[in-house]
Every structure is written in C-alpha cells, then in structure tokens.
Amino acid sequence: MKDRYDVLIVGGGPAGSTAARFAAQNGVSVCLLERDREIGVPVRCAEGVSDTGIRKIIDINPNWIAATIKRFRFHSPTKKYVDVSSNEIGYVFYRRIFDHDLAVEAAKSGVEIFTKATVCGFTKTEDGFTNVLVRYENRERTVQAKIVIAADGIESRIARMAGIRTNLALKDIESCAQVLAGNVDIDPGRIDFYLSEKWSPGGYVWVFPKGNRMANIGLGVNGSMAKGRSASEYLNEFLDQNFPNASRLTTIYGGVPVTTNLSRLVEDGLMIIGDAAHQVNPLTGGGISSAMAAGKMAGIVAADAIHCGDISRKKLCTYENEWNRTIGKDYRRFYRLKEWIRNMTDKEFEEIASAFQGMAPTDVKISSIFRMAVKNKPSLIVDAIKVFAGF
Numbered sequence: 001m002k003d004r005y006d007v008l009i010v011g012g013g014p015a016g017s018t019a020a021r022f023a024a025q026n027g028v029s030v031c032l033l034e035r036d037r038e039i040g041v042p043v044r045c046a047e048g049v050s051d052t053g054i055r056k057i058i059d060i061n062p063n064w065i066a067a068t069i070k071r072f073r074f075h076s077p078t079k080k081y082v083d084v085s086s087n088e089i090g091y092v093f094y095r096r097i098f099d100h101d102l103a104v105e106a107a108k109s110g111v112e113i114f115t116k117a118t119v120c121g122f123t124k125t126e127d128g129f130t131n132v133l134v135r136y137e138n139r140e141r142t143v144q145a146k147i148v149i150a151a152d153g154i155e156s157r158i159a160r161m162a163g164i165r166t167n168l169a170l171k172d173i174e175s176c177a178q179v180l181a182g183n184v185d186i187d188p189g190r191i192d193f194y195l196s197e198k199w200s201p202g203g204y205v206w207v208f209p210k211g212n213r214m215a216n217i218g219l220g221v222n223g224s225m226a227k228g229r230s231a232s233e234y235l236n237e238f239l240d241q242n243f244p245n246a247s248r249l250t251t252i253y254g255g256v257p258v259t260t261n262l263s264r265l266v267e268d269g270l271m272i273i274g275d276a277a278h279q280v281n282p283l284t285g286g287g288i289s290s291a292m293a294a295g296k297m298a299g300i301v302a303a304d305a306i307h308c309g310d311i312s313r314k315k316l317c318t319y320e321n322e323w324n325r326t327i328g329k330d331y332r333r334f335y336r337l338k339e340w341i342r343n344m345t346d347k348e349f350e351e352i353a354s355a356f357q358g359m360a361p362t363d364v365k366i367s368s369i370f371r372m373a374v375k376n377k378p379s380l381i382v383d384a385i386k387v388f389a390g391f
C-alpha cells in the first residue's frame with residue numbers, strides 16, 4: 001500500500017469496484033480498501049438484477065447467471081395470483097462471483113485492491129488532501145488521497161464522519177431475512193412476490209429461483225410496521241406455511257434503505273455512492289445496478305476533477321447533479337409509490353388480484369397493476385406510468 005493516491009475508495013461492493021474501475025480507466029491512481037477478507041463474501045442479497053441495468057455498465061458474463069427470468073407472479077393474501085410476462089429479461093446472479101469479477105475488472109484497469117483493510121477515520125490536511133486512517137495487517141497506517149469515495153454500504157460511517165446526516169426514519173428501512181432454500185418446487189424461470197400484511201407488513205416476500213430446485217426466499221418488513229416481531233420470525237412462519245419441505249441452506253439478515261438519496265452526495269474531496277448514499281430503488285429494494293451506475297458517474301467525475309486540479313464540492317457536484325437528474329428523479333417517483341403501497345391492506349391486495357383473474361400474462365402489464373393500486377390517489381398515476389414505461 002502506497003502512502004498517497006489520487007482516489008481512495010472505501011468498500012469493495014458493486015459501487016466501489018465500479019467507481020474504482022472508471023476512475024482508473026480515466027487515468028488517475030486508485031486504491032480500493034475492503035474490510036472483509038474476501039470481495040463478494042458474505043453475500044447479503046437476493047441477487048436479482050435486470051439485464052438492462054447491468055448491461056449499461058458492464059457486459060454480462062454467463063458465469064454470473066444462476067437463473068434467467070422472463071416471468072413474474074404476484075400472489076395475494078389468499079393465494080390468488082396474477083401472472084405477468086415482461087419484455088425485460090432479468091437474472092438471479094451468483095453475487096459472490098459477480099462482485100469478485102467486478103473487482104478483477106477494476107484490478108485489470110490498474111486499481112490497487114487490499115482486503116482486510118478497514119478505514120477507521122480521516123482528517124483533512126491544509127493542502128487539501130485527506131489523511132485516511134486504515135487498519136491493515138494488524139497495524140494502523142495513514143494513506144493520503146485527493147478524493148475519498150465512500151462506497152461502504154448501508155452501515156456507512158464515512159459520510160457520517162464527514163458531518164452528513166445519514167440517519168433513516170424507521171418507515172424508510174426494510175429489515176430483511178432470507179434463506180437459500182433447497183428442495184423447493186418452483187418454476188425456474190419465474191420470480192414470485194407475495195403481498196400481505198400478515199407475511200411481511202409494509203414489504204413483500206420474494207422467491208428468486210437459483211436453479212437445481214433452489215431459491216432465495218426472503219422478505220422485508222417495514223421498520224415502522226413490524227409489531228415487535230423480527231423479520232426472521234415472519235420468514236419462518238411464511239416458510240412453514242408455504243414451503244414446509246424446504247431445506248434452509250443459508251440464512252442471512254440485512255437492512256435496506258427505502259428512501260430517497262442523501263441530499264448531499266459530495267463535499268470537498270469526498271463523494272458518497274451506492275447504499276451509503278441510499279441509492280436504492282425504494283419500491284423494490286434493489287440497489288445493485290444503481291450502485292454501479294452511481295459508481296460509474298462518480299469514478300468519471302473524480303478522475304476529471306483530479307486532472308483539473310479542482311476537488312471542490314462545486315466541481316464534484318457534476319456527479320450529484322447527474323444522479324439527481326436521472327436515476328434520482330425516477331427514485332423519487334418510486335418513493336412516492338412505495339409510501340402509498342406500504343399502507344395498503346390485505347383487502348386492497350385481494351381486490352387487485354381479483355381484477356386480473358383469468359387474464360393472459362401477455363395482457364397484464366406491471367404498469368396496469370400499479371395504476372390500479374394507486375387508483376384512489378390520482379397524483380400517483382403519472383408516477384406509475386412514467387417509471388413502468390416499457391415494462
């Protein structure tokens with residue numbers, strides 16, 4: 001590890017590896033530090049992605065794909081279901097391999113990567129550099145960087161250390177539990193969603209196939225609606241009732257921010273990306289492709305700032321503005337939809353399922369389902385049409 005880099009990235013998830021690769025490809029020196037001993041492990045994710053979301057950033061390697069998805073099924077509380085076919089292809093990935101390969105691509109672009117390297121704090125120097133305190137190989141050292149990119153996930157401490165407000169309201173957090181289930185009888189090309197106040201209040205249950213009769217089965221429970229029960233209690237009850245013969249091969253827990261992104265994504269010499277910046281789709285909880293999109297934007301802007309010799313907030317705001325103008329704008333629409341849907345009752349879910357009974361999947365569009373869900377709130381109909389155009 002050198003004493004000084006142009007850009008230092010904290011965290012080796014999809015956001016960090018992507019930012020690192022794009023910064024290095026644009027001609028600056030980059031160091032990426034990851035706290036865990038192995039990039040991509042542990043996996044805390046249902047691993048679902050869309051083809052277009054990933055392909056905007058990187059070509060898809062077939063080794064990443066556990067299942068290819070062309071169909072969706074929504075289940076009502078009484079187990080009526082609505083089938084939807086989509087023009088959009090999705091995948092369930094092996095994130096362990098995917099995250100690892102993103103880091104390999106960054107390394108090939110010249111990024112220096114260190115695992116078991118934890119960033120513990122930082123201070124500003126008088127000449128505008130940042131002194132980053134790193135615990136690595138059982139000792140603490142200081143590494144200087146012109147720009148620090150915080151890609152340190154939902155539990156991010158870097159943004160908070162910089163004085164940025166990162167706390168989340170309870171209603172804007174989903175507490176999640178998931179098992180990798182074996183011996184499940186499912187359609188290997190379809191993902192299933194179960195919507196009910198009893199199974200996952202303020203969230204949903206997902207069943208994402210992983211091939212070989214396996215699936216990621218998990219759920220999110222809204223922080224303000226959990227009624228004192230943990231996500232794992234809800235999940236166990238759901239599994240007992242719906243997949244009584246499933247083996248529970250691995251169990252994971254994690255939080256997902258379901259809010260709009262931080263109001264400040266940059267400061268002088270600092271950029272925040274991915275889950276650390278709350279750049280997650282607040283309706284679905286999906287954050288992989290948006291973390292990578294933010295990483296790409298931030299990496300390119302960081303390199304340009306270094307070449308221009310200007311690492312001020314004003315210069316770095318190119319990233320903040322681009323995010324807010326594009327994905328951030330869509331995510332504010334998704335947030336308004338999520339705020340409405342989170343409070344829907346089982347009776348309302350049932351009514352929607354009933355309205356679509358007997359229809360062929362090709363005739364059911366996701367946008368129609370959401371338009372029906374918000375029919376009593378006309379101001380949201382435009383949001384539903386805009387964000388689901390093309391589905």
Ligand SMILES: Cc1cc2nc3c(=O)[nH]c(=O)nc-3n(C[C@H](O)[C@H](O)[C@H](O)COP(=O)(O)OP(=O)(O)OC[C@H]3O[C@@H](n4cnc5c(N)ncnc54)[C@H](O)[C@@H]3O)c2cc1C
Pocket residue numbers: 010011012013014015016033034035036044045046047048049117118119120151152153154156176177178218253254255256273274275276280285286287288289291
């Ligand atoms: C249960 C669950 C299911 C999910 N399912 C999906 C899904 O199906 N599809 C989808 O798109 N998204 C899903 N998500 C969300 C998705 O996992 C995240 O949005 C995505 O991983 C964000 O990437 P990131 O790089 O910002 O953060 P992360 O992937 O969390 O990476 C952050 C990295 O920073 C490291 N780090 C933290 N602090 C430090 C430090 N001080 N020093 C050095 N390293 C540090 C961490 O070890 C970690 O490796 C799910 C999340 C959960 C919890």
